[in-house]
Structure formats: structure tokens, C-alpha cells
Amino acid sequence: MDWDKLRIFHAVADAGSLTHAGDTLHLSQSAVSRQIRALEESLGTTLFHRHARGLILTEQGELLFDATSSMARKLDSASARIRDSEENVLGELKVTTTVGFGTLWLAPRLAKLYETYPDLKIDLLLEERVLDLPMREADVAIRMKEPSQSDLIRRRLLNIRMRLYASQAYLDHAGAPATIADLASHRIICQKADQPQVAAGARLVQDVMAQNITSTLTVNNYFGVLQGVLANVGIGVLPDYLTADHPRLVRVLPDTESGEVPVFLAYPEELRQTRRVAVFRDFVLEEIQAYRRRQSEGALP
Template structure:
């Protein structure tokens, strides 16, 4: 099997279409399609089922894709090892974290890292889903739940605090709760989707101080969206302190009661345990977290 054709196959399988793969590879759609057809002819099997909505891997295609993912991962690791043969950290560093943390705290602080390490090419991947570090979707993750994979290295680097917040307009209209039990009579904003939640028990407000399960007035699967909903006066929500810092039109409620804590983990693969890029970023994160008040 020709590696160049396998490389094209891997890109097509990852992209799900000849058009998107062509954009990534700098080739025309017809050229990509022709290369895949030649590969299929040489293997005497179909690798994709063609549909109007795109491409779906056949069983044989899935088998080949698993192999190419492993090869691409090893090539990437080897490339980074060669690049890091110098004393200063260099190469590409793909960092993934949640949408709210990535678009706020990270955006406020990542410039310090970029300025200190100009030879490291930083790519941020933000989203509440977990990118797969084992298949090189990202190099390192900052997560707010422990990993389930034993072959990943994780280090707790901070503890974040969540408090309850509301807007002044909401409190003027509905009053301020004095005890957790008073939340029974208030409109509550929650994340809602357990399957995509980046934090365990993110909707603790629903049973805080009560034996029954409260019903939220609004569910929104975005922590940043929850902040905007609270600021607009829709109700009371549980938000991380790092997200609220500096925000206008929002005030804490029940602040005299204990906050909820969520650990933050720095996660990467065993293959990258000696990477200078990972070590530099970990040192940066630990140092900047110590300066922050969560």
C-alpha cells in the first residue's frame, strides 16, 4: 500500500467528504476521489459507502482507518521528538479545554505563554466534549473531571469554586433567598445535559438544601450561556468564580454558605511524558493558577 494514498485515505476518513479532505490536502475533489478509487482497486474492496450526505466507512475502511490513525500518531510523536531535539521547547501544541474556561481564563492568559515560547505553535480546541488525546486529536487537556483512561497521565493543578449568582433586576423583582431551602421558590438556570457536561454534578443547585429535585426554568448546555442568562434576569444559576470575575450586572446570593468545589486536571499521554512542550505548558499553568483566585 502506497503511503501517500493511505495519507489521503486517512484525511478523507477524518473529514467525512472528498471536498473537505481536498481543502485540507490542497487537492481537487476529483483528484482525492481518484486516489481513493485507486487504493480501493489495489485492495480489491470498498473503503467507503457513498451517500448524499457524505462518506461512511465500510467495515474494511474502519479497520484500515484504525491502522492509519496509529501510524499518523506515531509520525506526529516522532516529528515532535525531532523538533524538540534542541534545548528550547518548539513544535505544535494542541490544547483542549471546556468552552467557558477556554474562551475566558485561557484567552486572558495564553498570550504570556505564547510570548515566552515563540517557537511553540499553539492551537486551542475549546468544547465541552472530551477530545481524544490517545488518537492525537489534542496533545494536552485541562479538564474538570478525572480521566477514565489508565494510559493517560493526569495531575490535579487547581480547585475551582462555584457560587450562586443572580442579576440585581431579578433580586429586585423576586427577592433574595436567605437559606438554601428558599431556592424552592425561585427560578433556576441549569446546564441540563449530563451527557455533554464537562463537570460532574454541575447542576447541584437542583437539590441544594432540599430533599426533592427542583425543576429549572431554563436549561442551556453552555456555562457561558448560563452566565448570560443570569445577567439577563432569567433566574439564579451556579457559575464558576473565574467566569464571573469582572462581570457587570451580576451579584452573588447565599454567599455565606459553602461553595461547591471542582478539581482541574492537567492531562496528557504517556508518549508525551518527556516532551519539553508539555513540561513548559504544565509549569506555566501551575504558576498562573497559583496567581489566580478561584
């Protein structure tokens, strides 16, 4: 097959439009259309259904698009490995993780990584949706559960728990609860149990809300919950990894916590030798080890 025609086909299939593909490839619509017709003639099949809303792949087109997508991923991986060297780490690294872990733990630590690799470009994708690593929606993921996708290298980083925290100023004013039933007289800050979050955290929120709580502040991410706690608004349900960077947090009801939540780092097998992935992985592991040392020394509650 003609590689250039396959490249144009892939762009059209990805965009769903001759015009948009032409813009990406810097070709006219007529030139793109001629290449697609020539490819269809060489294969003896129709690759697209022409529709008022755009182009839709035929069954044969879907098969070819699967093949060109795999080729594109391998070319991207090869290109990244070629650009990387022992001395320099260049280019973009797409990292996905949850909003809470990304904003509260990962982002504040990245300055150390940039000090060593100033030319690295990190695209931090913070969302609860699990991105497809084999399809290269991201290069590296840090997730609160073991990835189920195949062909991934994965490493368990640590286990976390959701616990109750407040500021000392709030407890001085409102008093410290002695039992979980005492929470009824306090304001609770948390995510709603039906919002995207780890199941263990949602169950802890349900247990807390079962105590006839009359005043609440609900926020759709842990960053907002943390800000409410630090501002003396109430008692918050937060992940325990926050205590490393926020010593003002005071643990409330030490016997009340969620089950363990595993945190995994994962990336595609094909990126195993990519320097950008390797230096990011090693950086995260070093930061996790430093966190664990502080835990073992009794510095963290």
C-alpha cells in the first residue's frame, strides 16, 4: 500500500471530514478526495459512507483505521524514543490522574522534576474519567485502582485511606467529637456520595451522613474540601496523603476511616524505554519513598 495514501486516509477517518483532514495535512479538499478514491480503487472496496453529517467508516474502513491507528501509535513511540537521549529529556509527556491527587499531591512537587529536566513539557490531564493508555490518550496514569487494560506496565505506589480532618481553630470553637454520633452537631465538608470518587471514600461519606448531619458543605473535588477545612468551616472527609503537606490538619475520630485505596502508576508497554516516561516514573517513586519515610518516622498522623 501507498504509505502517503494511508496517512491521508487516517487523517480523514480521525477527523470525519475531508475539509478538516485537509486543514490538518495542508492539502486542498479535492487533493484529499483524490487520494481517498485512489486508495479505495487500489483496495477494491469502499472505505467511507458519504453522509450529510460527514464521513462514516464502512466495515472495511474500520479494519483499515484500526491498522493505521496502531501504526500511528508505534510511530509516535519510536519518534519519542529517537528524540530522547541519555543527556536530554525533551518533548511532551501526557500524565493523567484524578483532580484531587493531581492538584494536591502531584502538581506541587513538579518543580523538583523541572529543575532536573527544564525542557520537559508535561501535559497534566486531571479528571476522574479513566483515559485509554493503549490508545495514547495519555502516556502515564496515576489511578486509585489497578488498571484493567492489557499491555500496561503497572506499579503499586501506596495505599491511602479517607479520614476526617479539621483545623485546630474549628475544634477550639466547636469542640472535638468523641464518637461518630457526635458529628450530628458539626458541619461536614465532603463530596456527595454519588459524585465520581473512589468507592471507599463514598462509603465513608455515607456512614458520616447517616449521623443526622444538619449542616453540610459539599464540593465536587478534594481541593475544595481542603480549602473549607483550612478556612475553619467544618470537619472534612479527605485522603490521608494530604497530611504530608498540610500539618495544620488535625485528625478527628482516629477510629473512623475508609478501607484502603491502592494507588497505581501505569504506562503502555511500548513506552517502557522512553526516557520521558522513565524519569517521571522514577521521580514519582522517589517522592512516594520520601512520603513513606515520613510516615515510618511517625511524622504523619
